[in-house]
Amino acid sequence: MRHNFRTWPLLLILSLVSLPLIIMYVFQVVDSFTAPKPGSLIPGAVTFENFRFLWETPDPGRSSIWQVTFNTFVFATSVAVIITSISMTAAYALSRLNFPARGFFLGGLIVLHGFPTVTLIIAIFLILQFLGLYDSLFGVILVKSALELPFGIWIMKGFYDTVPWEIEMAGVQDGASRFTVWRRLVLPQVQPGLSALFVLAFLLGWSEFVLPLVLAPGSDAQVLSTYLAALIADDSKLDFSLYKAVGMFYALPVIFIYLVFQKKLMNIYGGGTKG
Amino acid sequence: MKRINWLGLGLLAPAFCIVIFFFLAPVILTGFFAFTNMSTSTGVTGGEYVLNQTGLRAIEDKGLPEATLKQLKNAGYRVDAKGLAAMAEQFGENAAAEFAELHGDALFTSRRDMERALKDLRANQIRSTRDRKAAAELFKRSVLNERFATEDEFRAVLIEANINPADHDAIVMQAYSGWVWTKENIELIFTLPSSLRYAMNTLMYVGLTLSFNVLFGLFLAISIFYLPPRTSAIFSTIWFLPRVLPPVLYVLMWKWFTWDTGFIATTLSWVGVAPKNWMLDTSTHAWVVIVLINGFVGASLGMILFSSAIKAIPTSMLHASEVDGASRIQQARYIILPQLRWPILFVTSYQTLSLLTSFEYILLSTDGGPGRATEVWSLAAFHTALNNYGGNLQYGLGAAFAMLLVIIGIIASLTYLRFFNFREMIAKPRIEG
Numbered sequence: 001m002r003h004n005f006r007t008w009p010l011l012l013i014l015s016l017v018s019l020p021l022i023i024m025y026v027f028q029v030v031d032s033f034t035a036p037k038p039g040s041l042i043p044g045a046v047t048f049e050n051f052r053f054l055w056e057t058p059d060p061g062r063s064s065i066w067q068v069t070f071n072t073f074v075f076a077t078s079v080a081v082i083i084t085s086i087s088m089t090a091a092y093a094l095s096r097l098n099f100p101a102r103g104f105f106l107g108g109l110i111v112l113h114g115f116p117t118v119t120l121i122i123a124i125f126l127i128l129q130f131l132g133l134y135d136s137l138f139g140v141i142l143v144k145s146a147l148e149l150p151f152g153i154w155i156m157k158g159f160y161d162t163v164p165w166e167i168e169m170a171g172v173q174d175g176a177s178r179f180t181v182w183r184r185l186v187l188p189q190v191q192p193g194l195s196a197l198f199v200l201a202f203l204l205g206w207s208e209f210v211l212p213l214v215l216a217p218g219s220d221a222q223v224l225s226t227y228l229a230a231l232i233a234d235d236s237k238l239d240f241s242l243y244k245a246v247g248m249f250y251a252l253p254v255i256f257i258y259l260v261f262q263k264k265l266m267n268i269y270g271g272g273t274k275g
Numbered sequence: 276m277k278r279i280n281w282l283g284l285g286l287l288a289p290a291f292c293i294v295i296f297f298f299l300a301p302v303i304l305t306g307f308f309a310f311t312n313m314s315t316s317t318g319v320t321g322g323e324y325v326l327n328q329t330g331l332r333a334i335e336d337k338g339l340p341e342a343t344l345k346q347l348k349n350a351g352y353r354v355d356a357k358g359l360a361a362m363a364e365q366f367g368e369n370a371a372a373e374f375a376e377l378h379g380d381a382l383f384t385s386r387r388d389m390e391r392a393l394k395d396l397r398a399n400q401i402r403s404t405r406d407r408k409a410a411a412e413l414f415k416r417s418v419l420n421e422r423f424a425t426e427d428e429f430r431a432v433l434i435e436a437n438i439n440p441a442d443h444d445a446i447v448m449q450a451y452s453g454w455v456w457t458k459e460n461i462e463l464i465f466t467l468p469s470s471l472r473y474a475m476n477t478l479m480y481v482g483l484t485l486s487f488n489v490l491f492g493l494f495l496a497i498s499i500f501y502l503p504p505r506t507s508a509i510f511s512t513i514w515f516l517p518r519v520l521p522p523v524l525y526v527l528m529w530k531w532f533t534w535d536t537g538f539i540a541t542t543l544s545w546v547g548v549a550p551k552n553w554m555l556d557t558s559t560h561a562w563v564v565i566v567l568i569n570g571f572v573g574a575s576l577g578m579i580l581f582s583s584a585i586k587a588i589p590t591s592m593l594h595a596s597e598v599d600g601a602s603r604i605q606q607a608r609y610i611i612l613p614q615l616r617w618p619i620l621f622v623t624s625y626q627t628l629s630l631l632t633s634f635e636y637i638l639l640s641t642d643g644g645p646g647r648a649t650e651v652w653s654l655a656a657f658h659t660a661l662n663n664y665g666g667n668l669q670y671g672l673g674a675a676f677a678m679l680l681v682i683i684g685i686i687a688s689l690t691y692l693r694f695f696n697f698r699e700m701i702a703k704p705r706i707e708g
Contacts, residue, residue, distance in 0.1 A: 120298070122657075125660070126308060150298075
């Protein structure tokens, strides 16, 4: 049926409105690998000079990029591990098990899932001060995991809900306990869901900016997002080529994950979840 | 039966604990903090008692009697019986007796005068400077600029300085450097002209961005639906990337695009327009950029949700309309749009809440500038409590700003409960113990 229509006017409009984004993407990649040429859009010679931050620190005050990358990796991985493992058990309980106040917990989950967490940051800042976890990577990991947990449980519950009851009933018939049924029969069924959640939680941790900025501003716990933001905020020497190179380095895992898990990510985002 | 109960609660326990600590506690504590005057200067833990010149002036303005004020100011070093007794103990009876004869009942306002007076001793000289300092300390009766750890200590000094007991409470209150409970934050928010401005900014931000998100999301979803699969895949990637890329990098690209050495300035310089910063030069520009930055991210959510809803429309309906000679615009208007009522409602309500409370992209791009033209409510809370140029972070006032958003958040999320088909969700599990 589509052949009855001419597609080119639509294509033209769509390309025009997408142009800013396309330009940004293209120059993001091109500028990071070429010498800057002020006042001109035509890129200079190909160079790796913009990536010099990898082997020397841009200025004496800054931490080494590798330390920062390591922090970011620890942060994102820990967040992903905590969210995945806790959601794995909690979501099963909410999806399949009968226990007191189950309706209350489910309602609480929906409320928390919709709740705008960023409004809590001032109270969290003060709580971490009281607990002595302020300015430590560990504190930020805990907070980020806690705030994304309702979202993780929500997604995992969706995956558990699709597992056929018959599998569990058969297991129970054969005399296995509910715990064994969960571990041996149900968990393998939601394996794809677990890996999707892990990847997504990793991405959330990797991209997080406001929490590390507020809760761990010191240089010991710096992550790539705050590193890049601090670099950009330093007005004394504006160097977009350097920023873009750092940005490229920062975005590499994200782009890689996007290319590999594109379908899965779109599905999860499409499930009407956080955005 | 019993065992299942425990298993369910056990599996839920870790999630429950972590949510209580870092989710529910902050919600409740935001309410508490909003009624304190916590700030960088008061600290977040307890405080101490110290009366300095500024404090003195403040209670003077509050109407402290002149006599008491004088007493507070002049209570420097007093050669009284108590001090002499202490001196006799440390430096010998003779020295104390001689000093009493020389300067009995004298008053000195500064330490230097006191030490000079101690030099007047002839028969029982105190030779080393350190000893003289120690001796001077014995006569110190000052209240000003002295730090006291507890209220009792402070009150004891006031009594010692012979200050009218009726004035003690006012002085103690002024001298306390820690935080106290107060309703001032709430009153301040309702009286400051800037909070009205933040509210208007927020309304404008949410209104404009939301309309952009929904309308543009619709446009993207419908046009992608009509394009051949390979072309539509390219466009959905282009529009999905802003959501996947880290915010710092995404905003960096916008900064480059609008900066005075960036894309727009360079392109326009070809036709003779002087380069300028297209993001920050006027508040209108700042608003356009902010709405676009957030809109481009938000449009992808609409695009994904609307796309999947459009795919669910039976193709027979579209085929039939085609046979009847419907144009593409007619198809979109009469077939596709009516099917999208629920997704549109969902995106609208969901994004209203998240736009109302999020400030990440504004913080990274304009930081509320130029001036405070793009300072929205949530960013104002952030700036007040956690990050401002003045350096005095007002946690209490910031929490009061945030409390309003938390209340809106709670109400909105509770209404989510009605959106979801809650009845069906709490359907009893099919395996009973």
